[in-house]
Amino acid sequence: MFDPYYLQQLAIGLSLGMTYALMAIGFTLIFGVLNVVNFAHGEIYTLGAFAGLVLISATAPPIVAVILGALAIGALAGFSLERIAFKPFRRFTDEASLKSRAMRESTLLSSLAVSIVVREALEIVFGSQMRSVPFEYLINTPVRVGPVILVTGDFIIFGVAAAMLIGLQYLLTRTRVGLAIRAVSNNPLGAKYVGIDTDRTIITTFVVGSMMGAAAGILMGLYYGAVFPAMGFTPGIKAFVAMVMGGLSSIPGAVICALILGISESMATTFVSSGWSDMVAYGFLILTLIFFPNGLFGARRERV
Amino acid sequence: MNFRLLTLTTLTAAGIAGSAFAADTVKLGYQLPLTGDTAQYGQDFRKAAEIALTEFNAxxxxxxxxxxxxxxxxxxxxxTNIARKFVDDKEIVGVLGDFTSGVSMAAAQVYKDAGMPQLSQTASHPDYTKISKYQFRNIATQAQEGPYNAKWMATKGFKNVAVIAEQTDWGQSVVSGFSDAVKANGGTVAFSEFFNRGLKDYRSLISKIERAKPDAIYTGFFYEDGAQFLKQLQQLGIKTPVYSTSAAYSPKLIELAGGAAEGVHLTSNFLPTDPSPNVQHFVDEWKKRSDGAVPGQFPAQAYDAVRIMLAAVEKASPNPTREKVRDALAQTKDFPGVTGKTSFSADREAEKELVKVEVKGGAFVPVAD
Structure with missing residues (x-):
């Protein structure tokens, strides 16, 4: 008989992978699909969680309202982020600037700067300690499935991640907005010449991606029951690894790689000390970069 | 630019300028994390130090x-950079901090060469005070707490135990201090492992611990990790008793873990419920500055550490020097602090009395055994 221990570890790994996927979807949309270097996604996630927490402690609304509030803050944050850290770099519209890699990659620093400012500001306003979420809002009631124990949040996160994935795939492949996003990503100058409003397309992508980031943040806050300013860092790294492994531009690829990452981490805990489980993520990143420079599911784009 | 640090230094600078004309001033340094992942601890230490300092100056x-x-x-x-800065400032006669054993020990190398007395409120790695005669601490070490807890668990009949701790200098001293004592008492350590601080999902680790079927789990963690661990233990329906060190003793542990913290056993050397006047005075002052929150053990240790340092400075005055402050610190005997009476042994260890505590009905309750 198969040892139920491994089944339990597999379930934990899937649930862990799902939490990474939740973060990776919005991250990949902006960073990978739109092809804009953005390192502030982790802070959008944190902002979403804090927005939800503030709403909960202020008015104790139903959970749906909490998530809608987080989505609104996420949209606002995505819009502001784009305005502050990205738009200034697009003010030169000559061909050389638009083609310049340096112009595109300078947002690495501007987005990082925004992320540091946001994190420190949250620390000043809320303090850096973990804040607890009221217990009635938590989504971690245990659920027994055969020999395996999961919590309600695992199913909610699965549902939300699946909805996000399917929705985005539909948006990107079946709608004009999606077509515009892909066109801008492929060749900003060309997109401009054929009459696509590149500014609006970029802002839309930021708003949608950041709403997903904020939703991920509040869901993870309710799932783990703790909200704190530095909470976006680790998920950000894991999402980045999943995205690179998945080949940058492929959202399904990122989700599959997030699941692989989660399962590998929980399985690795069985064989090596838990202290080493983070090595799995970084190990995968290095192996991908060496052996699959286009990612596991990418292939059509320049090297990662 | 770190905005808070800027404000802080400006304030300090203004303070120096303002008081230069007043009575004689003695300067102390306090290195502590005010930003970053462990900022919550440093912020608490500063608050505790400010209470002690205001009282002293008044x-x-x-x-x-x-x-x-x-x-x-x-x-x-x-x-280490801060240590060099403090050492270069000729007016500073003594230093408090740092928070973690790792950073305290790194800075200690600088203080050792410069002959600067250093008193950490929390560095509990056994090697810290061995660095030189200038290192003091105001916390029970794991070499003291580990055997104490091992004996406690043995009297409860737990022979086969699991031990986990965070992957830090301190965590390693938790595991070694405890495991050696368990083996010396004739028990067995069924499972021993380290995890990364800030890990969110302990379920893999918990499943692995449970496969080893221990009678009880001994844990070296702080309240953030502790709360996640306890919650996930409860999610997985595991009833194995959990014991922990005084590092997890914080009201935040119960706030974050809720019902999952019930029945956790740990040691402490500070009880905010202690009716003695100096404890109640500190708790009241703390509540005033923290929206009514009750202090945990770490702020209490910081408060005592600052007061021990201030007492040493007073003893070394007039004209205290680093050497005189060091000698005065070394002579500290039965200092009546909020964490019990503190004396420094010949190897500059604080001799602390530990109290056994259990979480019952959402509060830390002292227990006899």
Missing amino acids: AGKPFKVEIVFEDSRSDAKEG
């Missing part, structure tokens, strides 16, 4: 004391 002593706070971010490199 007491009409012949001189005033100032504390220069510097943010180490719990980063060893940053900690």
Whole structure:
């Protein structure tokens, strides 16, 4: 008989992978699909969680309202982020600037700067300690499935991640907005010449991606029951690894790689000390970069 | 630019300028994490230090004391830089901090060469005070707490135990201090492992611990990790008793873990419910500055550490020097603090009395056994 221990570890790994996927979807949309270097996604996630927490402690609304509030803050944050850290770099519209890699990659620093400012500001306003979420809002009631124990949040996160994935795939492949996003990503100058409003397309992508980031943040806050300013860092790294492994531009690829990452981490805990489980993520990143420079599911784009 | 540090240094600078004309001033340094992952601890230490300092300066002593706070971010490199800065400031006669054993030990190398007395409120790695005669601490070490807890668990009949701790200098001293004592008492350590601080999902680790079927789990973690661990233990329906060190003793543990914290056993050397007047005075002052929150053990240790340092400065005055402050610190005997009476042994260890505590009905309750 198969040892139920491994089944339990597999379930934990899937649930862990799902939490990474939740973060990776919005991250990949902006960073990978739109092809804009953005390192502030982790802070959008944190902002979403804090927005939800503030709403909960202020008015104790139903959970749906909490998530809608987080989505609104996420949209606002995505819009502001784009305005502050990205738009200034697009003010030169000559061909050389638009083609310049340096112009595109300078947002690495501007987005990082925004992320540091946001994190420190949250620390000043809320303090850096973990804040607890009221217990009635938590989504971690245990659920027994055969020999395996999961919590309600695992199913909610699965549902939300699946909805996000399917929705985005539909948006990107079946709608004009999606077509515009892909066109801008492929060749900003060309997109401009054929009459696509590149500014609006970029802002839309930021708003949608950041709403997903904020939703991920509040869901993870309710799932783990703790909200704190530095909470976006680790998920950000894991999402980045999943995205690179998945080949940058492929959202399904990122989700599959997030699941692989989660399962590998929980399985690795069985064989090596838990202290080493983070090595799995970084190990995968290095192996991908060496052996699959286009990612596991990418292939059509320049090297990662 | 670190905005808070900027404000802080400006304030300190203004303070120095303002008091230069007043009575004699003695300067102390305090290195602690005010930003970054462990900022919550450093913020608490500063609050505790400010309470102690305000009281001291209001007491009409012949001189005033100032504390220069510097943010180490719990980063060893940053900690050494601050140490050099403090050492270069000829007016500073003593240093408090840092928070973690790792950073305290890195900075200690600088203080050792410069002959600067250093008193950490929390560095509990056994090697810290072995660095030189200038290192003191105001916390029970794991070499003291581990055997104490091992004996406690043995009297409860737990022979086969699991031990986990965070992957830090301190965590390693938790595991070694405890495991050696368990083996010496004739028990067995069924499972022993380290995890990364800030890990969110302990379920893999918990499943692995349970496969080893221990009678009880001994844990070296702080309240953030502790709360996640306990919650996930409860989610997985595991009833194995959990024991922990005084590091997890914080009201935040119960706030974050809720019902999952019920029945956790740990040791402490500070009880905010202690009716003695100096404890109640500190708790009241703390509540005033923290929206009514009750202090945990770490702020209490910081409060005592600052007061021990202030007492040493007073003893070394007039004209205290680093050497005189060191000698005065070394002579500290039965200092009546909020964490019990503190004396420094010949190897500069604080001899602390530990109290056994259990979480019952959402509160830390002292227990006899």
